[in-house]
Amino acid sequence: MPIYYRGAGTGTYWNLNDATALGFQPRDPGITPSTTRIIQHVAQGLTLSPYISLTRSHPVALHYALETGTNQPTVHAPAYVYEIEINGPSSGFTLIDPLKEIAAAAVGPFDPVGYQHDGYPTVLLGVVSSLMAFFLPLPIPQSTAGGIGVRYATVSPFIWGLAASFGVLQHR
Numbered sequence: 001m002p003i004y005y006r007g008a009g010t011g012t013y014w015n016l017n018d019a020t021a022l023g024f025q026p027r028d029p030g031i032t033p034s035t036t037r038i039i040q041h042v043a044q045g046l047t048l049s050p051y052i053s054l055t056r057s058h059p060v061a062l063h064y065a066l067e068t069g070t071n072q073p074t075v076h077a078p079a080y081v082y083e084i085e086i087n088g089p090s091s092g093f094t095l096i097d098p099l100k101e102i103a104a105a106a107v108g109p110f111d112p113v114g115y116q117h118d119g120y121p122t123v124l125l126g127v128v129s130s131l132m133a134f135f136l137p138l139p140i141p142q143s144t145a146g147g148i149g150v151r152y153a154t155v156s157p158f159i160w161g162l163a164a165s166f167g168v169l170q171h172r
Contacts, residue, residue, distance in 0.1 A: 004054040005061030006082040009069025013047070019082055026050045035105040038098045039161035054084065054095070098165040106158040119153025127155060127163045 006024070008014035013027070031037065031050045040046040042053065045068070055061050058081065065079035073079035086095070106116075117123050119140060126135035139150040 001085050001087055002056065004056055004084045004086060005058050006052070006054055006084060007061040007064025007066075007068065008080040008082065009065055009067065010073050010077050010079050011070030012068065014082070015069065015080060024052050024082075024084070026052050035101055035161075036157075038096075038101050038165075039157045042098050043157065043160040043164040099162060102158055102161040102165060106162075107156070116159050117153055117155045119155070123153045123155060124159070124163075127159055 006014065006019070008019075014024075027047050027049060029050050031048070033050045037046075037049055038051065041049045041051045053064075061081045065081050066073060069079055071077065117127075120135070120138055122132075122135040122138070125132040136155075137152055140153060141148055141150055143149075
């Protein structure tokens with residue numbers, strides 16, 4: 001029986017409401033599920049969603065518990081990591097892997113929206129680690145009609161969503 005985890009930072013809904021008594025429910029189960037909603041949920045932290053994030057990694061859940069609350073945890077206002085045993089597909093809900101869902105919906109190289117990213121290879125380090133975010137705004141020289149111009153990398157929502165999906169599963 002696989003064990004999943006859910007971090008609950010101080011002041012968050014699942015910190016203030018005991019999921020062991022209430023059970024986990026999405027904040028808005030009536031919203032139509034979509035890849036865009038998955039990306040918004042995992043990459044941007046949108047909680048008005050038909051999803052609940054779970055992980056198989058205790059360290060990932062602990063990070064969420066310690067870093068995503070409204071205040072730092074204390075002895076009197078602790079953060080929590082829920083441990084959840086799931087008995088398989090017959091448990092009455094669907095587990096989806098956001099990594100697979102986002103990758104399957106990613107745009108192709110000729111899509112007018114753009115493709116993955118157009119920055120230096122190091123831009124991906126800035127996406128996966130806030131400690132390396134200094135790679136995101138590196139200026140990119142490019143030729144323009146008036147000479148040389150500078151712009152900054154564009155990173156697709158798919159890349160942000162994929163990066164945020166490592167170690168996280170969605171409950172719908």
